Amino acid sequence: MTHVPRNNPEQEQGQDFVLPVPISFEREWLKDLESRLDKGGPWGDWRLSRLAIEGEASGLVESFEELQCMKHLSSLSPLPHQIDTARKVLFEMSGRAILADEVGLGKTIEAGLVLKEYLVRGLVSKVLILVPASLVLQWVRELNTKFGISAVAQKKAYSWDNDIVVASMDTAKRGPHKDRLISDEYDMLIIDEAHKLKNKKTTNYQFVQQLRKKYCLLLTATPVQNDLGELFNLITLLKPGQLGNQGDFAANFVVDKRVAKNEDQLRGELSKVMIRNRRGEGPVTFTKRKVRNVPLTLSPEEQTLYDGVTSFVKDQYQESGGNLSSMLSLVTLQREVCSSRDAVFVTLVNLMKKLPEDSPRRDRMIELLQLIRTVKANTKAEKTISLIQEMNEKVIVFTEYRATQEYLLQYFREHGIQSVPYSGGMNRGKKDWMMDLFRGRAQVMIATEAGGEGINLQFCHHMVNFDLPWNPMRVEQRIGRVHRLGQQNDVIIHNLSTNGTIEEHILHLLHEKINLFETVIGGLDTILERFEKKESLEKSLYKIMLEAGSDEEIRSKVENLGQTLADLKDGMLNESEATP
Amino acid sequence: MTMTPQQVQKHVMDYLEATECQVIEKSPAHVTVKLSPRADQMLTDRPYYWGFVERTGAEPQTLSFTFVFDPEKYDAANAPAQRVSPVVNAAGGAAPGQAPNAGGAFPAESPGLSAGRDTGPGQASANPAPGAGSSPAPNAGGAAVGAGNTPAANAGPNDGILSRYFGVTPVLPRLGPGLIRREDVTYGSRRLRQIWSAAQTEGKCLHLFEVPGSLQRMTLFSAAYEPWLAVCFKVELSCDLKREELHFIGVSLLTGEVRENFGSRLDSIQLSPRLPENVHIQPYELTVSTGADLLERRIVSKLSGQDYGWAEAARRRLQGELEIIDAYYGELLKEPDEAQRLAVEEQYNGRRKETIWQYEPHISVSPVIYGLFHLRKQ
Numbered sequence: 001m002t003h004v005p006r007n008n009p010e011q012e013q014g015q016d017f018v019l020p021v022p023i024s025f026e027r028e029w030l031k032d033l034e035s036r037l038d039k040g041g042p043w044g045d046w047r048l049s050r051l052a053i054e055g056e057a058s059g060l061v062e063s064f065e066e067l068q069c070m071k072h073l074s075s076l077s078p079l080p081h082q083i084d085t086a087r088k089v090l091f092e093m094s095g096r097a098i099l100a101d102e103v104g105l106g107k108t109i110e111a112g113l114v115l116k117e118y119l120v121r122g123l124v125s126k127v128l129i130l131v132p133a134s135l136v137l138q139w140v141r142e143l144n145t146k147f148g149i150s151a152v153a154q155k156k157a158y159s160w161d162n163d164i165v166v167a168s169m170d171t172a173k174r175g176p177h178k179d180r181l182i183s184d185e186y187d188m189l190i191i192d193e194a195h196k197l198k199n200k201k202t203t204n205y206q207f208v209q210q211l212r213k214k215y216c217l218l219l220t221a222t223p224v225q226n227d228l229g230e231l232f233n234l235i236t237l238l239k240p241g242q243l244g245n246q247g248d249f250a251a252n253f254v255v256d257k258r259v260a261k262n263e264d265q266l267r268g269e270l271s272k273v274m275i276r277n278r279r280g281e282g283p284v285t286f287t288k289r290k291v292r293n294v295p296l297t298l299s300p301e302e303q304t305l306y307d308g309v310t311s312f313v314k315d316q317y318q319e320s321g322g323n324l325s326s327m328l329s330l331v332t333l334q335r336e337v338c339s340s341r342d343a344v345f346v347t348l349v350n351l352m353k354k355l356p357e358d359s360p361r362r363d364r365m366i367e368l369l370q371l372i373r374t375v376k377a378n379t380k381a382e383k384t385i386s387l388i389q390e391m392n393e394k395v396i397v398f399t400e401y402r403a404t405q406e407y408l409l410q411y412f413r414e415h416g417i418q419s420v421p422y423s424g425g426m427n428r429g430k431k432d433w434m435m436d437l438f439r440g441r442a443q444v445m446i447a448t449e450a451g452g453e454g455i456n457l458q459f460c461h462h463m464v465n466f467d468l469p470w471n472p473m474r475v476e477q478r479i480g481r482v483h484r485l486g487q488q489n490d491v492i493i494h495n496l497s498t499n500g501t502i503e504e505h506i507l508h509l510l511h512e513k514i515n516l517f518e519t520v521i522g523g524l525d526t527i528l529e530r531f532e533k534k535e536s537l538e539k540s541l542y543k544i545m546l547e548a549g550s551d552e553e554i555r556s557k558v559e560n561l562g563q564t565l566a567d568l569k570d571g572m573l574n575e576s577e578a579t580p
Numbered sequence: 581m582t583m584t585p586q587q588v589q590k591h592v593m594d595y596l597e598a599t600e601c602q603v604i605e606k607s608p609a610h611v612t613v614k615l616s617p618r619a620d621q622m623l624t625d626r627p628y629y630w631g632f633v634e635r636t637g638a639e640p641q642t643l644s645f646t647f648v649f650d651p652e653k654y655d656a657a658n659a660p661a662q663r664v665s666p667v668v669n670a671a672g673g674a675a676p677g678q679a680p681n682a683g684g685a686f687p688a689e690s691p692g693l694s695a696g697r698d699t700g701p702g703q704a705s706a707n708p709a710p711g712a713g714s715s716p717a718p719n720a721g722g723a724a725v726g727a728g729n730t731p732a733a734n735a736g737p738n739d740g741i742l743s744r745y746f747g748v749t750p751v752l753p754r755l756g757p758g759l760i761r762r763e764d765v766t767y768g769s770r771r772l773r774q775i776w777s778a779a780q781t782e783g784k785c786l787h788l789f790e791v792p793g794s795l796q797r798m799t800l801f802s803a804a805y806e807p808w809l810a811v812c813f814k815v816e817l818s819c820d821l822k823r824e825e826l827h828f829i830g831v832s833l834l835t836g837e838v839r840e841n842f843g844s845r846l847d848s849i850q851l852s853p854r855l856p857e858n859v860h861i862q863p864y865e866l867t868v869s870t871g872a873d874l875l876e877r878r879i880v881s882k883l884s885g886q887d888y889g890w891a892e893a894a895r896r897r898l899q900g901e902l903e904i905i906d907a908y909y910g911e912l913l914k915e916p917d918e919a920q921r922l923a924v925e926e927q928y929n930g931r932r933k934e935t936i937w938q939y940e941p942h943i944s945v946s947p948v949i950y951g952l953f954h955l956r957k958q
Contacts, residue, residue, distance in 0.1 A: 017877075017884035019943065021817075021891045025879075026946035029785075029811070030872050033950060036785055037868070046851050047598040048783025049949040051591060053812050053843065055776030056948050057826055058583055058767070064821045064890055071582040072768030094820040094897065094938065121822045140746070148770050153746060212930065214938045239901075240931060241908025429745075 061121050065091055069116040076146045078113060079485070081277045082106055086113035088275055095215030096238050098194070098274040100223045103477060104484035105277050107219045108139070111190050112147045114217060119149065124187035124215065125163055127151075130208075131192035133168035134431055138456070139192070140166050160184075169196070173207040185212045194218035197237060198230035208237055223274065228254050235273055242273055287461075288490040289483055293507065296383055296498050301375045306337045306501055308371050309344065312364055317546045331502075331542050336401060338503045339467040340408075341375045343401035348372075380496050381411050384464055387494060388417060388444060394460035396438075396445045398478050400467050405446050408466070412444060419444035458486040464494045468506055470538045472516055476524055502545055505558045509541075513562025514569060527568045537561075583767040585609070585650040592647055592765060595619070595775045599782075604644070609654040612760065614644040622778035623771075646762045647771070786951025791850040792859060803859040806957045807833040809871035810842045811950040813879055819894030819941040829878055830953065831871045833864045838878045846953065861954055868952075879945055891941035898939035905931055 036043065061068055067087055070078075078086075082105075089097045089110075095118065099107045118124035129151065131139055136153050143151040143164070152159060154167035160180060169191070172181055189211055191197065197205050197218070216238055223231055232249050235242050243249045253266045298306060313330040320327060329351065336343040352365050388395050397419075399405055405421055412419040420434045420442045438445040439459060463482050469475055483491040497507040510516045516524075531537060540561060548554040583591075586608070593611065596603065599619040605612040615623065620642040621630050633640045648654045765771045792803055810830030817823045830842035839845070855861075866874075909928040915921040 017880045019880065019884055020888045021941045021943050023880065023883070023943040023945065025876055026944070027872075029947045029950045030869060032785055033952075034868060036787070037952075041787070043787040043853055044783035044785050044949070044951070045598050046783070046786060046788055046853075047594055048779040049786055049951075050783075051594050051598070052776060052780035052783055053826070053828070053948055054591065055773075055779065056812075056814060060826060061822055061824045064823045074766045074768055090821070096938075122816065122824075123818065123820075123822050137746075148768060150770065155746075209927065210930075212934060214934065239904070240927075241904040245908060245911050 059120070067117060068120045069113055072116065072120055073147060075148075076109075078109055079106065082110050082113060085110045085275050085277065086117060089114045089217070090117055093273065095188075096217075096273070098218045098220065098223060098234060098238060100220055100274050100276040102277070102279045103221045103480040105279060106485050107221070108142055108192070109146070109485075110275075111192075111217050111219060112143060112149070114215075115143075115188060115190065116147050116149060118188060118215060126184070126186050127164040127188045127190070128172075128181065128184075128186045128211070128213075129164070129166040129190045129192070130169045130172055131166060132196075133170060133427075135192060136166050136168055137432055169204060173203050178207060182207075182210045182212075186214070188215040188217075189213040190217045190219070192219045194234065195220040195222050195230070198233055200233050200236075205233070205237065223276070231270075235270075239273060243269055287483070287487050289479065290490050290492045291495065291511065292492065293495045293497060293511065294383060294387070295504075296379050296496060298498050298501070299375075299377060299379055301371075301377075302337070302341075302379060302498075303500075305341070305344075305368070305371045305375055306334070306498075308368055309333050309337050312368060313546070315364075316361070327546055328539075328542055331545050334502055334545070335467065336403075338380075338498050338501050339399060339401050340378055340381070340404040341372050342403040342407040345369070345372050346401075346403045378407070378411070380466060380498070381408060383496060384408070384466065385412070385415055385417070387464065388412075391462050391492075393462055394438070394443060394445075395462040395464060396447060396457060396460055396482060397464045397466050398447050400448065400469060402448055404466065405448050408446050412446075417444055418442040419446055421445075422447040424448065456484065456486075457481050458484060458488075461487060461489040461491045462494070463491065464496065466496055468495065468497075468503065468510065470506060470541050472510060472514065472524060472537065473528060475510060475516055500551075502554070505554055506541070509558050509562045509565075513559075514565050527565065530568050531565060537565075585653075585766065588765060588767055588772060589649040591772070592649070592775060595779055598779075607654075607657070609650040609657060610646055610648045612644065612646045615642045617642055619778075622781070623774060644760045646760050647765045648762060649765055651764045651766075780948065784947070784949045786949065786953070788851040788853060788951065789855055789859075789954045790956050791852045792856050792956065799858070804957045805859050805861045805954040806835075807861060807864055808839075808842070808953045808955060809833055809868055809875070809950075810846075810953055811872075811875055812843065812948040813875075813945050814948050815879065815883065816944050816946075817890070817941070818944070819891065820897070820939050821890075821894075823890070826948070827879060827882065829875055831866075831874045831878075833866045833868070833871050833952075834862055836866055836871075836874060838874055840878075845955075849955070851953070855954075859956075862957070876945070883943065894939050894941045898935065901935050901939065902932065905935060 067083065067090070069086070070083070085099065085101075089095060089099075095114070099110050101107050101110070115124070115127065129139060140151050140153045143149040143166070149164060151164040151166050152162045154160065154165050154171065157176070157180075159165060159167075160177070167177075171177060189208075191208065197208060199205060218234060218238060220234075223234060229246075229250075232243055232246060244252065253262055313327075313334055316330055317327050329347070333344055333347055333351075336347055348365055348368060352362060355362055355365075384397065397408065399408070402423065405423065409419055409421055418441060420437045422431065422434050422438075422445055426434070434445070435457075438457075445457075445460075460482055463479070465475075465478070469478075479491070479493065495507055495511070497503045514527075528537060541558075544554060544557045544561070548557060589608075589611070596611070596613055596615075596619065599622075600616045601619050602614040602616070603611060604614060617640050620626070620640070624643050630640075632638065763771055789805065808830045810828065812826060812828040815825040815827060817825075827840070828843040829838060829840050830845075831838045905928070909924065909931070912924045913921060913928065915924060
């Protein structure tokens, strides 16, 4: 055989074709073929070759601009807004975007669709997904089961060798992992809960900035938490310069930390990099939320304790001469009495420890402790048990206080109801374990506020607010755990509230005035932002509770506050109707 | 293009047949199969096990699967069967003591039922299972199917713990009679992708001869066969988006003639790995390597006729992005502090590289399969 050297210009016949785009040929096959010819095989089976070709043909991406991933996903039927989002990210944003849907609209699904599309197109193979530790396994599970994407959780150093790795941000940003990740190149980077990247000076931010990535998705339900500068930082991470320099941005768009100017123009710029679907709008239909307020009357002992604490708090406030900040923890006492005697006991003891031995306050507090001892039963807990027995289904009970959580666990156990705790302090393994137990065996999950983030409990549609947070966003987050996409039933929300206490006022505000429980308020965050230009809602409430002389006064002040919120809400509605 | 369950089944069956797997049971909605050692090595991801078999010479135990192509139909067909089975058992008295299955796993298919199905045409129409009666190991096979079909068999006691640790349960081999994993194989499923890629690994490099008609053996003169080098190329046109094309083209190593749609010519004839009797191969005028050059030139010439609007658009996008980056960092690079400026410069270069990587249009060409085909001269 005469061997003609390859790419010999003499041997080329006819004209040369010049392509406007560089082309590369994979030529390993020729070596393989020649070596097999030398050795006389082994040769492949024609039936298998044909199968391979048919396989390729069936998955061939025939168009630049057509979503391919849907035909590969037989076990998933995404909602229209999710598919729209995926399409926008691919074809309008070229794969770099902030997905900022409100809680519960399925940002993970959207990110999964985008990722799947790039994988199917063969544009992405190496992927890094950074999420809070508590969400690692959930991501792995969803990508595997819903999208057929072989993602693995990062467990050991060698896990990084996998193509698609889900890791916790806290692990990844530390050495030795950090150096390894920075020296790699990722076709795609996905970051969940990306609002944790709002500060330029943090290690999180600098780490993500150093990662080399082609496509990048940042997921957050709250792109702006405190000020517009945060949004600027987030976008700079994704596409530096998109909003100009920090100076340009401030000059063009910012009036005050929280107030934007040239909003239309800003919105236009943002829409090039950010997609935000809201719950109140669009074709997404959720099941209904049904609210049952359960008014309770404190037992005489509990009422005495409550009154004792209230007068203690008032007196202290008077004495301090209206110094608000040091008094906040005292209002907490009042709230805790409404929850459980255990909660108020723990706080009281802690407060006492901080006081000097001879403080006159000590005596008052010891009196209160005596009062606590007289309380034998918990009216709310009794009611909760009877509610749970009535429903005879899975229930999630939310409380603000760890002590109440502990108490309820024990109380339920005594009454033969299987319950599991869930709180922010648990490590991720334990959290997952508790979720599994709740899904399987236990009837009740008792969660403290920290349980609000990142858990999905679509299989449960009863929730009990044993006590209420004073921040409406946190209430919404609680509900969002259960009332989200995938929930098949109407969600039934039981609000326990004790008559004649501050709880009654709060429930009145949240339920009657802003109708928080029943309707999904689109842009609740915006309403609060506008309200809280001066002071947070929580703080305003604390102030009212401390300063008001009588129950009547509290009532009218809360009423005013509620009216302001309701007006803001109406204003928002009008705006969104005016600008379709 | 997507595929119907029937098409998927055809692909999977082709693979199982080509790799000599042992089909235990088959219906339009599913197949239960004991893998051949060859297929097991490609599909079950057990390198340590196969290493062990190789070193010790132990008799290999391959895994069995129930691949379900149409889960809805399959479940529907099996649901009524459960209700019927005790009756069948009582009537036939064939399977003593198998009805009350342990652990809540409902009795799906069992030797008793397969027997019952053969005798009861009413049910048989739903799930004909032609292989059941004639399968090589009806007893062992039938029992295995029974367990494999119960969904409960998919969730062993360890799965909860493992999935808590890994997020998903790794696929563990299930050995022994009665342990067959059910797997839904639909378009887009991992298993189907794996089968295609296994088919490519084993079938990519070919050396084949056209099978002549039976008359050829009788004729006096040997037939002249022309050698062709043929490759099925996958062309990927990428920027931040992507389009693909397949081109199956062949070149005669005798004349240098290039033919497109080579696959359709191959489809119309029968091919064999052995040189048939009474034919002769004409000597190669071109080397394989020269042939490869000609094929690549043809690809380039085909591509040169295309519209490159997509690439222009991508370059415009790239340009726009680069301008934004240049403007942004241009300002920052005025930083007087040397150390800080270097840091900014590094960031700037990094960001520029990333952007070019993201948008820059390019074409890459790789083979799906390739080989030498000796065809009767036309």
